[in-house]
Structures are given as C-alpha cells and as structure tokens.
Amino acid sequence: xxxxxxxxxxxxxxxxxxxxxxxxxxxxxxxxxxxxxxxxxxxxxxxxxxxxxxxxxxxxxxxxxxxxxxxxxxxxxxxxxxxxxxxxxxxxxxxxxxxxxxxxxxxxxxxxxxxxxxxxxxxxxxxxxxxxxxxxxxxxxxxxxxxxxxxxxxxxxxxxxxxxxxxxxxxxxxxxxxxxxxxxxxxxxxxxxxxxxxxxxxxxxxxxxxxxxxxxxxxxxxxxxxxxxxxxxxxxxxxxxxxxxxxxxxxxxxxxxxxxxxxxxxxxxxxxxxxxxxxxxxxxxxxxxxxxxxxxxxxxxxxxxxxxxxxxxxxxxxxxxxxxxxxxxxxx
Numbered sequence: 001x002x003x004x005x006x007x008x009x010x011x012x013x014x015x016x017x018x019x020x021x022x023x024x025x026x027x028x029x030x031x032x033x034x035x036x037x038x039x040x041x042x043x044x045x046x047x048x049x050x051x052x053x054x055x056x057x058x059x060x061x062x063x064x065x066x067x068x069x070x071x072x073x074x075x076x077x078x079x080x081x082x083x084x085x086x087x088x089x090x091x092x093x094x095x096x097x098x099x100x101x102x103x104x105x106x107x108x109x110x111x112x113x114x115x116x117x118x119x120x121x122x123x124x125x126x127x128x129x130x131x132x133x134x135x136x137x138x139x140x141x142x143x144x145x146x147x148x149x150x151x152x153x154x155x156x157x158x159x160x161x162x163x164x165x166x167x168x169x170x171x172x173x174x175x176x177x178x179x180x181x182x183x184x185x186x187x188x189x190x191x192x193x194x195x196x197x198x199x200x201x202x203x204x205x206x207x208x209x210x211x212x213x214x215x216x217x218x219x220x221x222x223x224x225x226x227x228x229x230x231x232x233x234x235x236x237x238x239x240x241x242x243x244x245x246x247x248x249x250x251x252x253x254x255x256x257x258x259x260x261x262x263x264x265x266x267x268x269x270x271x272x273x274x275x276x277x278x279x280x281x282x283x284x285x286x287x288x289x290x291x292x293x294x295x296x297x298x299x300x301x302x303x304x305x306x307x308x309x310x311x312x313x314x315x316x317x318x319x320x321x322x323x324x325x326x327x328x329x330x331x332x
Contacts, residue, residue, distance in 0.1 A: 031046075032044060032045050032046070033047075033176060033177050035143075035173045035176060035177060036173075037143055037144055037146070037173065038144050038146065038149035038150070038160065039149065039160060042141075042143075044115070044141055044177060046114075047070075047177065047178060047179065048070060048114045048115035048141070048177070048178075049070055049114060050070075050071070050072035050111065050112055050113050050114045050115070051067070051070050051071045051072065051113065051114070051115045051116075051117055052071070052072050052073050052074065052075070052098065052103060052107075052108050052111050052113040052115070052116050052117070053071065053073075053074040053075070053116075053117045053118065054074070054075045054076070054102055054103045054116075054117070054118035054119070054122055054123025054124075055075070055076055055080075055102075055118070055119070055122045055123060055309070056076050056080040056081075056083075056305065056306045056309075056311065057122075057145075057306050057309040057310050057311030057313075058074075058117055058118060058119065058122060058123075058145055058310075058311075059074040059076060059091075059095075060086065060088060060091075060306065060311050060312055060313065061117075061170060061171065061174065061310075061311065061312060062091070062117070062174070063086075063088035063090075063091030063092075064087075064088055064171075064187060064312040065171065065174055065175065065178070065180055065183055065184060065187070066180065066183060067174070067178055067180070068088075068090070068091040068094050068095050070178060071091075071095045072095075072096065072111040072112060072113055073095060073096035073097065073098035073107075073111045073113075074095060074096075074097060074098060075097075075098050075099040075100075075101065075102050075103045075107070075123065076097065076099075076100065077100055077101065077102075078100050079271055079272050079273065080271055080304075080305050080306060081270065081271065081304040081305060081306060082304075086313075096111075098111060102123050102130075103116065103118060103123045103130065104128075104130060105129075105130060105134070105135070105138065108135070108138075108140060109138065109140075113140055114140065114141070115140070115141050115142070115143060116132075116135055116140060116141075116142045116143070117142075117143045117145070118142070118144070118145065119144055119145030119147065119148030119310075120144065120145075120148040120149070120150060120158055121148060121158070121250065122145055122148055122309070124142075124144065124148075132144060143173070143174075143177075145166075145170065145310060146160070146161065146166035146167075146169045146170050146310070147159065147163055147166045147167075147227070147228065147229060147249060147309070147310035148249065148310075149166075151227070151247075153247055153248075154248075156248075157247065157248045157249075157251075158227060158228075158248060158249040158250070159225070159226070159227020159228065159247075159248060159249040160227070161227075162227075162231070162232055163227065163228060163229040163230075163231055163232045163233075163310060163314075164191075164195070164229075164232045164236070164314065166310055167191075167229075167310050167311075167312075167314060168188050168191075170310070171184045171187060171188055171312075172184055172185075172188070187312070191312075191314075191315040194315045194316075194318075194319060195236050195315050195318055195319075197319075198236060198237060198238070198318050198319050198322040199236055199238075201238070201322065201326060202236075202237070202238030202322065202325075202326070203238050203325070203326060203329035207329045207332075208238055208239055208240050208325070208329065209238075209239050209240070209263075209264035209265050209299075209325050209328045209329060209332070210239070210240050210242050210261065210262065210263045210264045210265070210293075211234045211239040211240060211241055211242065211263055211264070211265045211266070211267055211325075212241075212242050212243070212258055212261070212263035212265070212266050212267070212294065213230040213234070213241065213243070213266075213267050213269065213308070214266050214267065214268050214269065214279065214283065215250065215269040215308075216269070216272065216274065216279070217252065218282060218286075220252045220253065220254060220255070221252070221253060221255060221258065222250065222251070222252050223243050223246075223250070223251065223252075223253055224241065224243060224249065224250055224251075224308070225243055225244075225245075225246030225247060225248040225249060225250075225251055226241070226243075226244050226245070226246060226247060226248075227247070227248060227249040228248075228249035228250050228308075228309075229308055229309055229310050229311075229314055230267070230269075230308050231244065232314075232318075233303075233307070233308065233314060233317050233318050233321060234267070234321070236318045236322070237318045237319075237321040237322035237324075237325050238322050238325045238326060238329070239265065239321070239325045242258070242261040242262075242263050243257075243261075255286075255288050255289070256288075258289070258292065259288060259289065259291070259292055262292055262293055263292065263293065263294045264293045264294055264297075264299060264328060264332070265294050265299045265300070265301060265324075265325065265328055266283060266294040266295070266299070266300050266301070267300075267301050267302070267303055267308075267321065268280060268283075268300060268301070268302045268303070269303065269304075269305055269308050270302050270303065270304050270305060271304070271305035272305075276302045280300050280302075283295060283300060284298065284300075299328055301321060301324050303317050303320070303321065304317075
C-alpha cells in the first residue's frame with residue numbers, strides 16, 4: 001500500500017524530488033523578497049541558505065519543492081509514521097535530524113539557521129518563548145505555516161483560510177522566496193488535478209457520509225474544526241466534517257457533541273504512543289458511543305498524522321479516504 005502511495009505521490013509531484021529535471025534553487029538571485037504570511041507583509045533580505053523546520057508536514061513541504069540543499073536541519077518526533085516510502089525520502093537522508101522533540105532557540109542557533117519555518121502548535125509556542133518575535137531579536141527570520149495562523153477570534157484560535165488554500169499559499173510563497181516558482185506551480189497543478197478526480201466521483205450531497213476526525217483523548221476528544229487540513233480532506237473526499245462549525249483548526253470538544261452529531265465514519269489520526277489499533281479499540285468499547293452509527297457499524301478509517309496536517313501528502317489522503325467513503329455511501 002505504501003509503495004502505491006509513494007508512486008502516486010511521485011506522479012503528482014513529478015517536478016519535485018522524484019528524479020525530474022527541474023529548476024535549481026541554487027540559481028535564485030540574492031535579492032529581497034516580500035511575501036504575505038498570516039495576513040502580514042514580510043520582507044526577507046536574502047534567499048535563505050540554512051532553513052530549519054519543525055515537524056513532518058512542514059519539513060516535507062521543503063522536500064517536495066526540492067529545497068533540501070537550503071536546509072540546515074529539522075526537528076520531529078520519531079512517532080510520525082513510516083518515512084521510508086515517501087517520494088522525497090532522499091531529503092530525510094540528506095538533512096540533519098536536529099531534535100526528536102521540537103525546535104528550541106538553542107538548536108536553532110547551533111544550526112546557524114537563517115530562517116525558521118514552523119507553525120503555531122507546530123513548533124512556535126508562547127510558553128518557552130519560542131516565537132517569531134523572539135527569533136527576530138536573535139536576528140533570525142521566520143515563516144509561519146499558514147494552516148496555523150492565529151485568526152484573532154480567541155487568543156489561541158488558528159486558521160485564516162481553507163486548508164488546501166493554505167497549502168497552496170505556502171507552496172507559492174516558498175516558490176517565490178527560493179526562486180522555484182515553476183516547481184511550486186507544477187506541484188500545485190498536479191495536486192489540483194488529483195483532487196478534482198476524487199471530487200468528480202464523490203457521492204451526491206444527500207448521500208455523503210458524516211465524518212468525525214479523532215486525534216486523541218479519552219476524557220475529551222481532540223479533533224479538527226473547519227480550518228485544519230482534515231476539514232477539506234473530508235469534504236473533498238466526499239464526506240461532511242461533523243465539526244465544521246468550529247471556527248478553529250485543531251481543538252478539543254466534548255463526547256456529547258460527537259454523539260449528538262452521530263457520524264457515519266470516524267477517521268483516526270495515527271501517531272504517538274497510542275497506536276491506531278488502541279484508539280480503535282477504545283472507540284468501539286466506549287459506552288457513550290455505542291449508538292453512534294460509525295461505532296455500531298465499525299466504520300473506522302485510519303490516516304497517518306502527516307496526511308492530516310498541512311503537507312504535500314494531503315491530496316493522496318483525499319484519494320484514499322474518497323475510495324472508502326464511496327463504499328460507505330453505497331452500503332447505506
């Protein structure tokens with residue numbers, strides 16, 4: 001299955017690190033570039049040469065654009081799934097794994113980073129003082145993952161645009177910053193074609209299964225509102241996110257809201273010390289969920305963590321979930 005996934009992703013990303021001849025990022029001119037990031041204009045004085053990234057999805061955005069030569073390292077826990085079959089596996093072989101936790105000021109400085117690419121709750125955090133403003137005081141520029149942008153609704157609410165738009169915005173911005181615009185445009189076009197093909201096969205609106213994204217948590221589940229990647233992964237695959245009304249990205253809800261909305265399918269986010277199978281057993285045995293359609297019919301589908309955060313793996317996740325949801329729609 002993972003070999004098929006890798007082949008599909010490599011086809012979709014034919015202009016990236018899969019052996020194609022593409023423009024070289026080293027040819028980018030060392031002139032200032034102004035980008036819009038999280039709604040603000042940000043100017044970078046030069047093309048970064050020692051980028052440090054936090055987490056798997058962010059790191060793979062760089063790899064998918066063939067920018068490993070511009071990286072000084074990445075931070076990522078080692079519980080984020082199999083990394084051996086992705087089309088840009090060579091990136092992991094070439095770039096230094098700085099930390100199996102998350103970035104700190106110390107490892108960023110030690111790496112002589114000239115850009116930190118991270119996100120709120122994907123490395124950037126107020127507690128501990130690892131923020132773009134704190135890095136700026138050290139003379140280190142930042143780029144914030146668009147999926148994670150604070151939106152001002154509350155102090156912590158994230159997300160300023162639909163998740164796939166956030167993916168395309170970051171690919172476009174990175175393409176401009178590093179002088180690989182054609183590579184970014186080709187990647188985006190391939191992703192859009194792949195998603196359009198899934199959308200064309202989706203069930204009719206009235207037949208679309210209701211889906212709940214289960215990340216973790218037993219007392220209260222951690223899930224996705226409308227601004228995290230699962231929202232569009234579910235909708236483009238032909239389902240309806242039962243937590244669409246939550247104006248946030250990743251957030252905690254109560255089990256009573258899950259029971260009330262009665263999802264037809266539960267999608268498990270697979271990562272961490274609790275395995276997908278352990279999460280599945282919990283969901284099927286948790287008494288308050290016994291009358292929920294997804295539990296009664298054991299309709300539980302698993303996607304990897306990196307499929308469900310902003311990353312170049314999102315389109316493939318849409319395709320795989322789309323196949324599953326079409327089968328569910330036929331069964332009902």
